[in-house]
Amino acid sequence: MIESKGTNMGWIHQDDESDHEGFVVAVLPDGTDAPRDTWEDMQEAEGCWAWSLKYDGAHDRPLAVGIRAICLCGWRGPRQRADFTDPPAAEESLRKQWYHHAEVSLSRTLPPRIQALFDDLEETLLGMAMPPARPDELDDTRPLIAIYAATLLRAHAERWQETAVRAARADYSWEEIARPLGTTKQSAHERFRESRQHTAPQEA
Structure with missing residues (x-):
């Protein structure tokens, strides 16, 4: 906007x-x-x-x-x-x-609203992953749940990333897309060109 x-x-x-x-x-x-x-x-x-x-x-x-x-x-x-x-x-x-x-x-600068969500999620999961200081703190420290949440986030993040790259291709070059990915345009193109080929039948 x-x-x-x-x-x-x-x-x-x-x-x-x-x-x-x-x-x-x-x-x-x-x-x-x-x-x-x-x-x-x-x-x-x-x-x-x-x-x-x-x-x-x-x-x-x-x-x-x-x-x-x-x-x-x-x-x-x-x-x-x-x-x-x-x-x-x-x-x-x-x-x-x-x-x-x-x-x-600004593609490598998070908007304040998104940064706040990241910070809150990080604080929550790191808190759950800490060993309890006292037995009565078990409800606050749940490392197994933290592992599961991190696993889900990784899987979702890959899907969100692929979706965002496909959307960006309408207006941005591979060089511009590579910037937020933190990679080269050649690497970005090779990686997500294959991703598009695998997901294309599901999108049709």
């Missing part, structure tokens, strides 16, 4: 508001990027990006040779045509490029 321009100047990713904030900038005739919009620019453009007003070539204003999405982290997307007849459509394409970049960049 993306929050559009509100109190912030740019696009804000729901999982990270510090390093990843997206903007649309005009590409000037000399190939450089125009400055990001100011608050006054946004007001003049009625809450939209101001490139179509400031760089349309009218009334001696400079004419943009393109537009691109950029990110506060330093990422710069590819240049695309500046469509002055339909700015919202052009901006939507750039928004999708920036969101793709942010998702890949």
